Amino acid sequence: MLEVRGLRKSYGRKKNVLNDVSFTVPLNQLTCLIGLNGEGKSTILKAIMGLVPVDAGTIKVDGKTIHDSIAFVPDLSTMPGYMSVGEAIAYMRDYYPDWNQQVAEELMGFFKLMATDRIANLSKGNKAKVNLLIGFAMNRPYLLLDEPLAGIDLFTKEQIAWIFSSHYMEGKGILMTTHEIAEVEHLIDRVIFLQNGTIIQEDDSEEMRELYGKSVQDRMREVYQT
């Protein structure tokens, strides 16, 4: 279980970005962190990964250190542009002893990426695929995905969405932020609504649908319009 407790962050005295954020991400479930732009979704993911310092809060992962247990897939390319896909994979393999080369090669084939393709020359969608490939091949129990479906074509979205329902998800706890609720509605196990840096609702998605008689997307509209 990935547990986030009491996360607080502000920029100066005026802007509180995160107000006492607490939630859990269980294994074998896909948890979706939902909120409008600027609510602090990406900040939470970055804070969990130590990419952004926080004022207060704890992050625990079954008693292990964070880097050993979580892979982060950000919404932008993080490998140097001069590298090829093959070189990026080799780079990651060198640093991560648990690297799963079979998964990397399978996903490279699935996404139709060539090892010699230079990252700088890839389209946005293909860069997203490389990010995802790296995230899964890191072979960590928890995966944080920041807007994996943002700004990419429909076909690529479908490919990525397929991954979320495949065997690659087995034994993993996923925390995902996305605006593309409709694309992944059927896959979401848990929903967390974030507003003004505060968690306003955290529920099992099925229970939420039964309780409100609405889809998660409609419920989201309701929450953020009021």
Add this chain to the structure above:
Amino acid sequence: MRRYKEMIIVGSIAGVTLLSYFGYAASIKGSDYEVESIRKENAEALKKVNIEIENGDIKPTQYNIQLDGQIHSESQNYITGLFNSYAADFPADFYRFLSKEDVFTSEMGSRTYGIEVKASQLNYHSYDRSTQKQFKKTLSHRLTVPDREMADIRVFHQDGMNVYVQRDDHGTKEKSTVLLLNLAKGKVEPLQSEQLKTNQERHYVAVNDYGIVYREIAYDAEGVEKDSAYYLDNGKGIKRIKALDAYAAEGNFNAAENSQSLIAYGASDSEKSKSIKWSTYDFKTNQVKQHKVEGQHAYRFNGSYTMIAQGKLYHIANINDSDFQVTVVDTKNESISYQGIIKDKNAKKNRLVQDVTVSE
């Protein structure tokens, strides 16, 4: 290896090229000195003479050579350079005294003097580098306190416990005063005070039974030296020492050890000579006498180092590009008490004599 290809290439460029530099530096041979004595009368005295030689080119090194054959070399680098200030050898309390704002500092031979003039007392502190001894004394006086910016005080002559000091006060009126600091009695006695013209400068040289000796320089409107002469003030009148007129422009005469005569080391007639010359002026006969001794080897006048201390003349000069001839002359007997060659087995050029110290 392939994985680290770029690092290996860049590292190799840096490593190989720097190693080539270090290798070149290591291959540079310094001087390998030995002392070869030709004539020596007093072996004990040799231990007290230390000659400091520095190379003026790459890989700076300082060589300390004692005439008894002991040689120490120390390579100079940026770190040793930081610790090599002039005042590095001063004792702490002496340094602190000299650093005070109102202290006037001067040097004579191996001695450094500090003089502080307060309302009714004068603080005197001296340190001799060759003996590493200090002397402190507070003396009473009735002088005006000098303005640090507008005055100069320097020691020009010492005769036992009597220290003779020149004080110049600048300003609207130029005044030059000779003071006697009687260290035994703890008193300051003004001996002479004179107003000078603005284009005049006076350097006191000696005080003895005959009077006060000084050298006066007159400048023209453009500040160019137009006349200089030695004078003797015997208390009754001032007399120009005409016998020293030929030497006044150079101004090399200083008090001899016995204070009753003046001594100056002389110039060579030619670029290379075996003769080591000096001159003395005798107040009794009012005559300048030329003296010389002949060394073993002809030496080069340019770059020669001469020092007169304790009645001896220490002369060090190149006899070729790398070797030095050292001559110690007893000026009283006009004889050579020591002569030797500092020979460099590696025949390195560009070596300079930096300092000679004679300890007691």
Add this chain to the structure above:
Amino acid sequence: MKKFFMLSNEEIKRSFKLYLSILTMLVIVELTSVVYQVLHYQSKLEDLMKKERLTEMEAVDQLNGPLTFGDATNYFKYMIAIGIMFTILYAFQIWYRDWYGESKYIYRLLMLPGKRITILLSKLTTVLVFVCGFMGIQWITILLSRRLYEWLLPEHLQATSKIIGESAALNMLYTFNVIDTFVILALALFVITMVFLFVLTERSYQKGKALLTITKDVALLIVPFIALRYLFDLTSILIPNQQVFVYLSFILIYFIYISWKCVRLLNHKVSI
């Protein structure tokens, strides 16, 4: 250790072509400048001999003597200045390219397993290795220039001098004392660490606070130094050698402080 070597190689790899290009350019410019100086001198000599009907010796006299190696390498000091400037700019760029490059490589770096100090050390090592390369290549260029100078210029028009000539800049860098080379590299390390501190501070705080923090850190270097100087001048409480020891100790302590601060900022404060 393996992570350190991998990261260092990655950093060097990213600037490999640029670095080699700059090295090559410096060598070419310097050697060309020597050729130019020699030919220019000879041309001036010939002009003088023709126009004023002088003998070669008289013309050499008029030109203030033969061409020294120092004169022939007169432009080297500008190349050295450019090299220093490049190094300082590179010390900034080696960080900022990870934040502002076409990809956000800083994410990847900060998430790598192991200690973040390895990132700092790999970047520091890269810059220092480049500095060593500059110094080494400059030395080789001096040797080549010497050969060129002796080959192009007739012997009677050369002024004999030590291998590096009379240039103040070259004499400061090449004293042929190994300790001095390490002193220069230590100074380079100090400056590079200061630059790293500025970058990491800017990356850790909002603009205003970052500027304030940088100002405070610079003041922490300058103010005590001036205060010590003032104290020593006023009180002469310590003799010169002791003063030097105090200054050097202060610089060492300050260096430890800025190094510690860099690590601390990288571990706890830096934000993407």
